[in-house]
Amino acid sequence: MEVMTAALRTLNSLPVFWLLLSLPALAMMRGYWTGDIIAMDMLHPTGEFSARFMIIAMMISPLITIFGNRGWTGWLLRRRRSFGVAAFVYAMLHLVFYIVDMEELGPILAEFWAPGIWTGWAAMLFFVPLAITSNDASMRWLKRRWKILQRLVYGAALLTLAHWLLIHDGMTGALVHFIPLFMLQLLRMIIIYGRKKKNVIKADSPQPL
Amino acid sequence: MKYPAITATLAAATMAFGFSAPAHATGKMTCEAGPQSGWVSRADLEADLVEKGWKIKKSKVDGGCYEVYGTTPEGDRVEAYFHPVSMEKLLVLRRGKELFRKK
Numbered sequence A: 001m002e003v004m005t006a007a008l009r010t011l012n013s014l015p016v017f018w019l020l021l022s023l024p025a026l027a028m029m030r031g032y033w034t035g036d037i038i039a040m041d042m043l044h045p046t047g048e049f050s051a052r053f054m055i056i057a058m059m060i061s062p063l064i065t066i067f068g069n070r071g072w073t074g075w076l077l078r079r080r081r082s083f084g085v086a087a088f089v090y091a092m093l094h095l096v097f098y099i100v101d102m103e104e105l106g107p108i109l110a111e112f113w114a115p116g117i118w119t120g121w122a123a124m125l126f127f128v129p130l131a132i133t134s135n136d137a138s139m140r141w142l143k144r145r146w147k148i149l150q151r152l153v154y155g156a157a158l159l160t161l162a163h164w165l166l167i168h169d170g171m172t173g174a175l176v177h178f179i180p181l182f183m184l185q186l187l188r189m190i191i192i193y194g195r196k197k198k199n200v201i202k203a204d205s206p207q208p209l
Numbered sequence B: 001m002k003y004p005a006i007t008a009t010l011a012a013a014t015m016a017f018g019f020s021a022p023a024h025a026t027g028k029m030t031c032e033a034g035p036q037s038g039w040v041s042r043a044d045l046e047a048d049l050v051e052k053g054w055k056i057k058k059s060k061v062d063g064g065c066y067e068v069y070g071t072t073p074e075g076d077r078v079e080a081y082f083h084p085v086s087m088e089k090l091l092v093l094r095r096g097k098e099l100f101r102k103k
Helices: A002-011 A014-033 A039-067 A071-078 A080-102 A105-110 A115-132 A136-142 A144-150 A152-167 A172-204 B004-019 B042-051
Strands: B055-062 B065-071 B077-082 B089-094 B097-101
Touching: A014 A039, A014 A080, A039 A071, A039 A080, A039 A152, A039 A172, A039 B055, A071 A080, A080 A105, A080 A115, A115 A144, A115 A152, A136 A144, A144 A152, A152 A172, B042 B055, B042 B065
Parallel strands: none
Antiparallel strands: B055 B065, B065 B077, B077 B089, B089 B097
């Protein structure tokens, strides 16, 4: 029985979760190494997974606002950092394949100001400080400022959405991914606003003597 | 669930968005080129372009034309449309920006 418990604990552990998050990358890389998929065609899957994991990470706070601190929301919260860092790693893969596909600096510079391109670079720029501070040491060092810094993710998300809409043929994929996040954030804001109003009313109510 | 009414409304709205998405089609260029038996082969088109200084990543059929992904002799990373019979260059786009369109 103890072996079972230990095995289940291992399966539910963070390192195993990291492994799960890396499975899409392993599948993609296999396609690339065997020559089935060229660098150009690696851009869409790497970008999609980067956006997906970022979106999942961003859904967790709204889910907690809506559903409260339950078992499953706590489970997700403990894994939020891994979703975020995974989003960064897939974004780096995306960038690497972009450079491999473009081959030379010339074409990269020539198209830099295309709206679909510079938004990608800008999103990556926002990702970097988020990734660098995704560790306990940064949280200890920055304290209250850590949370403020992590709000850069909203900028990263908007730039990612813009990049996806502009670079891709068709809006469906981007919208299907981002609209649920938008809806959850909207619901979160409505609920928090409602709570604040309630507290204001409570604070204004006549108190018993 | 703490807020069933609002949650249900937003879930429904989300699903309405998700499932009402229009069908995907590039539609950037169409060619009236007749049956494929009369077409120049993609390999021949690619070879012709490479001779002119293009670098080809891949090509496919789109809208009855040949669509080529690659780098122009001028160093632009483009998607370009060619007529599959005359091999005429019809449209060249660099990340959505029209660099060339046949009049």
